[in-house]
Amino acid sequence: MSTETLTRSGATTPKTDQYKVTFPRLVKSETIKLATVRSTIWSLAVAIVIIVGFAVLMAFALRSQDIPDFGSELSLGATVATFGIGFGQLVIVVLGVLSIGSEYSTGMIRSTFSAAPTRIPALLAKMLVLAVMAFVASAIALFAAFFVAQAILPASQTASLGDPQVLRMLVGGALFLAVMAIFSVAVGAIVRSTAAGISIIVGLIFILPGLLTAIPWEWVKTIGRYLPDSGMAVFSEAGIMPHEPWTGFAILVAWAVAATLVASVLVKRRDA
Template identity: 40%
Template sequence: MSATATVPAARRGSPHVSGDVRVTFPRLVRSEWIKLWTVRSTWWVLPITVLAMAGIAWMVAYFGTQEATDGAEVVLGASTAAVVVSGLQLAQLAICVLAVLTITGEYTTGMIRSTLTAAPTRTPALLAKALVVVVVAWVTGLVATLASWAVTYPVLGEQLRVDLDDAVNQRILVGAPLYLAAIALLAYGIGALLRHSAGALATVLGLLLVVESVFALVPWTFFQKVSPYLPMSAGSQLVQNGGPDATLSPWEGFGVLVAWGVVALAAALVLAKRRDA
């Protein structure tokens, strides 16, 4: 007769067992928040984003006011808020790097297995990580926009300073952080889809910088009609002065950019359930 050791189940309220060990979405978000700030890349990418955006804005404002003719000053004064966010396209590159590495880094190190073990349905964990990335990108964009406004304020002078009561200026300044958040969502979605840092970064940067430039330059009707609906072309309408010839309104363009990110993330979520970690 063999003896079998029996371990009694831990009773609720035992001092050695947590009363509630359920994995909830808020706890996943908190976990992803902690993980994001324990990665070195976060601590150098975010300051670079702010410095790049503010630095470009200062240079555009300084050289624009120093070398502009009287006619050019009128144009500059009509688009002062656009000058403040003129470093946005450089800042978005740093945000793309952060968003991609946030997800692909876990696949590279194998930490994703622990994450998905805690949340076996996978979708909540990936959504929690996406939420953290988007919020951090938005806050970084907000800080960068404020910094850009601060460094350009004394340079532009009384005549060219941003009129904060103007609806177009308000939309541009509010739109800059939203644009970076939407770009982060797109980059994260592509990173989750490809799961490889180099491939994901090449895809994101190629889409934003190469594909859009090619589509804008090729004089064929197909490319001219599709070009306004590409991510950066559409989303950048939110931070531009706009015009009667624009295919999309500022908020329509932003909606198209968000749609790109949602589609990329949705595809990644579907494939995450079908592929091994």
């Protein structure tokens, strides 16, 4: 009788592993959360349209003017595809800040942190999912923009994936937008406000670099060379930016890592 009782007791014991919060499960949760929100799908779609659209417009404009090159070693076909990244990044950073800022504004962040009490893995999972989404969407857009541009431009201006720098520029552009997504989520987690987060990132990327360049003091201009926009070198022609392609990208990564560390500390210490 006792043996039968023990057997039944063991059979009905819940398996705690089925309910354990793990990082892969947090990633799955964030994937479902982001993929089922219309703003995510629309934002990524708009980013793709912007990148491809600007490449098409630029290719038609250059074809009509019959410009042989920009005075560089790269053909027009290599540079036209990345022309829209500067505009597409605005959509990505808005999406990044919105993904975390909206949770704070609606109070959903309390449910997220209740399910993941350590908090930091949930934040990192959101960053990873959004970065992967941004990379995939921008890679599709950039390669599509590249091939469409080659079909529009005259044969003398086209390029191929095997040409020097071309593959680095296309993949680098996708990596740039992926890291910008991480950086924007971190800033959003720090300020806990969509409007404030977007304002800070837009200021850092679009406004502050121009202001620092206009100031005649050399030390100010030096600071300007180490802002997040240095990462644009990774999809630009080598030699036209203050830093080499991967050096500029490393500066952007450093900004993203620093912002993530600050966000992690604040998320852990502050009330949701």
